[in-house]
Amino acid sequence: MTTQDSARAILEHVGGAVNVASLHHCSTRLRFTLADDTQADEAALKATPGVIGVVLGTQTQVIVGSGVANYFREIEKLRTGGGTRAEARVDAAKPKLTLKRAGSVFMDFVVGVFTPIIPAVAGAGIFKSFLILAVALGWLQTTDQTYQVLTAIPDAVFFFLPLLVTYTAAKKLDTNIPLALGIVGLLVFPTFAGLLTQEGGVALFGLTVPAIAYSAQVFPPILAVLLLAVVERGARRISPSVISTFLVPLICFVVVAPATIFLLGPLGFFLGTLLTGAMLWLYGTLGWIAVALMAAALPFIVSVGMHKAFIPPTVATMASAGKESFYLVASLAHNLAEAGSSLAIAVRTKNKTLRGTAISSGISAFFGITEPALYGVTLQNRRAVISVVIGAFVGGSYLGIAAISAFALVSPGAASISMFIDMANPWNLLHAVIGALVAMVTSFIVSLVIWKDSDSATVRLLEQQAGTSTPVGEPVAGGIVAPMTGEVIALAEVDDPVFSGGILGPGVAIRPTDGEVRAPISGTVSSLLPSRHALGILGDDGLEVLVHVGLDTVRLEGAPFTAHVAQGDRVEAGQHVLTADLAAIEAAGLDITTPVVVLNGDAYDVAPLVTGRVAAGAALLSTDAKETANGIA
Template sequence: MSTQESAKAILEHVGGAGNISNLHHCSTRLRFALVDDSQADEAALKQIPGVIRVVIGSTQTQVIVGGKVAEMYTAVEKLRGGVAADTDAPAVRRPFSWKRLGGTVMDFVVSVFTPVIPAIAGAGIFKSLLVLASAVGWLDPATDNYKLLSTIPDAVFGFLPLLVAYTAAKKLDVNRPLALGLVGVLVFPAFSALVAQEGGVALFGAPVAVVNYNAQVFPAILAVLLLSVVEKFFTKITWGPIRTFFVPLMCLIIVAPATIFLLGPLGYWLGTLLTGAMTGLYDTLGWVAIMLMAGVLPLIISVGMHKAFIPPTIATVAATGKDPFYLVASLAHNLSEAGSSLAIALRTKSAGLRATAISGGVSALFGITEPALYGVTLQNRRALISVIAGSMTAGAYLGITQVAAFAVVSPGLASFSMFIDALDPWNFINAIIGLAIAVGVSFTVAVIIWRDDKSATVRAFGDTAAAAPAPIDGAVQLVSPLAGSVIPLSEVDDAVFSAGILGEGVAIRPTDGKVLAPIAGVVTALLDSKHAVGIRGDDGVEVLVHVGLDTVQLEGKPFTAHVAVDDRVVAGQLLIEADLAAITAAGYDTTTPVLVTNSADFSVAVLATGTVKAGDSLVSITQKEKELA
């Protein structure tokens, strides 16, 4: 399926263009804010080629698509009519909850800071390369060449308040040039000179706080938040012919002084507080804090909460020039994802998992962990164990050796110059050692503990050769998928079933059309006609539930499927709903065989007779003993 086709399917299964109130993306995810969350079809989204995982939260539906997110975003935007469509969807009043409030705050943080990261990351790496050039003697820091080149990354951090003002204004749908002009006062050279002069400066007797706003982010956010309220208020009450100049004038009169006297110093204090919290945690727990953070990062990233660490990390780097905590823990985690995935690619016999693991491992080497995380780690407990082992071991070493990062970018091979310290060459060397520990420990643990037959991913790929089942300890029971009357297979009016050609089992004459899963496992087959479903159990038992005889001729009309191929199900979960009256009216027998299709490997004993309810014990299955040659 092409990107265009996948984008069309994604748009359809989030409820269409009219259900999207806002759409943006980060490095691997499409982030939808939907008018009606219930219209998002999570199961259908997961089946779309190119979609790695779907996370539906209180205010966002996240569709993880990996490295091609920019292309997918562009395709979806083109199909839905572009970003202007953000404002077309009707507003929906939702009941207040603290969870929803937290989700709204997180959505705002992500929307404001994610677009700024590329500029900060590029500037940070640029600066680290200048340090490297100086260290090896290519550039002398005292020369004009070095000083001039240094102004390029320094300008990004110096005017960071303007970058944040732009993204915040875009998120809040505020006049962007006006937002830039208002926040620009804080970094305007004449204003900075007045504030910094001896004795400071006052406006009508009120002293202005002496604050350097370069590289600050929170003063800009608070200013734009107030601007949003003021602009909307005056736009609503102002006479149309004078609105063009009167609304901006009132915004300047109200918001600029409020920013200079209150919001600017408050934002600076908030940034200082967050920076202190990050450094305080590190100062209190030391290397243990980094070790623990690295260990829990797989779980934090899986729900998108890692974005909450962006503001304090940016504030820390802006204030101190480095980050000894979050980015260092990320180095340990990112490279552990790579080591684990590459080890599993080496060990697995599943072609599908091998391809996924190689792709995810290479992406993680370069700092993008979502393909490995969602494609391998979170689906397999043994993979997760190896990642946590590598992350915590490397995190402990990096913390003990006090490694720090000097650029806000996801750590990986391409961005490794972020650990260059002009004053301490060992910072870079210890970062390399930490990288080697992360890859080495996670790789070794994964090689030792990995087993294909314990992998949910291998079962989902349907690779039976790779996922050879472990012997059953004792008997496995199938529960009745339907309510009705049990009859022997020999009484089924179909020679294929009655002769046991498709496997041993039993049949049910149903009284209710709800078909439940007879065993826990993975859905391996679901025909377009939706009249039959196959499940491979965790112990290798393969079960087929065939609703009615010759009902394939009905082309799916009386059936509604509630699962899809590769879905994991539990015993008793609803699989299909069948309209028994419609099947009977069409002249077909509703008798439903329940078969163990690989019964050559198992002994099958029918437990139930007479009338059964859905969920009652139906069949007992035990492993056959291998005959000696």
């Protein structure tokens, strides 16, 4: 049976195209969200050639191995029929909502909506700061046409910020993006804005329309798109298919647009004003103490991913006031404190591996990227934590007392220091530089004084590894090396029936302690999906190994993962291939346990070589080719 035939059979056994609400895939599984789960025929699916296993639950998962992309393409062709995708007849089953899951869903939504727009907002802010600098140096005048045209570029980004948020929110909620832009576009349409500001205002059906300036607002479009997602799905259910092309958007315009004008727009504006006011109140009430305390708390806030919760009010504050004096200022102190602590540890430690990590992490933090320092050095060593907290608090105190403001939404550091340029206050940039140096020097001195290798968990672990591990990058003959550092557990202990049941093949799992992922064998990268959560390598001797970082991490759509290789690349055992943000995965409510599986295990005798702690690059599994009556299997 061909892949196309198997794909057709799989689609039939899940209830047909009309029963499929959505279909996604990870490295080995087709993930169906079905309108009616009872229509999935588990026995028939398992009997389909090419299907390795089936898992039923909130999603129907059909495991087909490394050829999953081919099955996905064939099923999508059958579903779409060369045109419009069939709509499910009833709602797909929803997973049980718990407080933990609700928090994860909320954070995922915040990240999905606001993170994509940060490059545009950050770039516009930095661009405007350079224009301000050009004016301060006398290169441009605010009355010059050149300046006026150039300043219109970043100003346009903030003016049309509601549309940027509309796009990302509609994409996140999987609703019609052009329709969402059409409805929310009303809020920034010049004619509509003119009606609101005319003398006496304007009324709709005799009701006065609230006169609100919606440019640069972020919460009104989010609320509008949330309602649109509900209305659009309902309209599709009741609309006859022959007229749904125009009837569905018509219903959406009739329902969502007035609701946005009278209710959601004003409510979103109030919410934005409330959050902005809360941050300004905290800063205004506690003053420089608020900045200092935030800076000192950021190592712990960032470590659990909760710093993402500050993005919406910070964006709202920046959009409405043109500057922000709390979170971004505190972040400057924290980032430079991370740099100072890491660089001091590089000076003090006698461990060469830690020194290399500390140097690279310190440089990265100096330029505004703290994750390598935070997860690679700080959080693993209490003395490093102490030095960062002290440095961040002292630096944050100076910045708070000097009343520094940021004028661009970007991670503060040496590379983005222009974000503190203020045309009305030249001292703002100078005080920002001084405060950053105060934070960095303080943490450097404290770390230099209190650091002890003998009290470092990182050094102890590295020394243990040095005595028991195979050097990173050196292949283990006839076997597989550990792709990550952590604790080895049996596959049977993995909280996923596909892995624990050995459906994909034999192996072990690792509960990792850091996010660096290395190649388990030498060979060719045979599978690397856009989600970057899993990597398959085909060895030179035919051995095929899958490293699946975390459980169900395909849902994160690649956000916590960075790939250092591409599909088809040649890799050597121990080579750095992926980086995973373990804290972000856990903050999303997911398990970081990483299965390491031999996909063609029926041809090999696979046995674990280690239990308990293992270092990346150390021997993990032995793999001996099985012999058959005709020779090697």
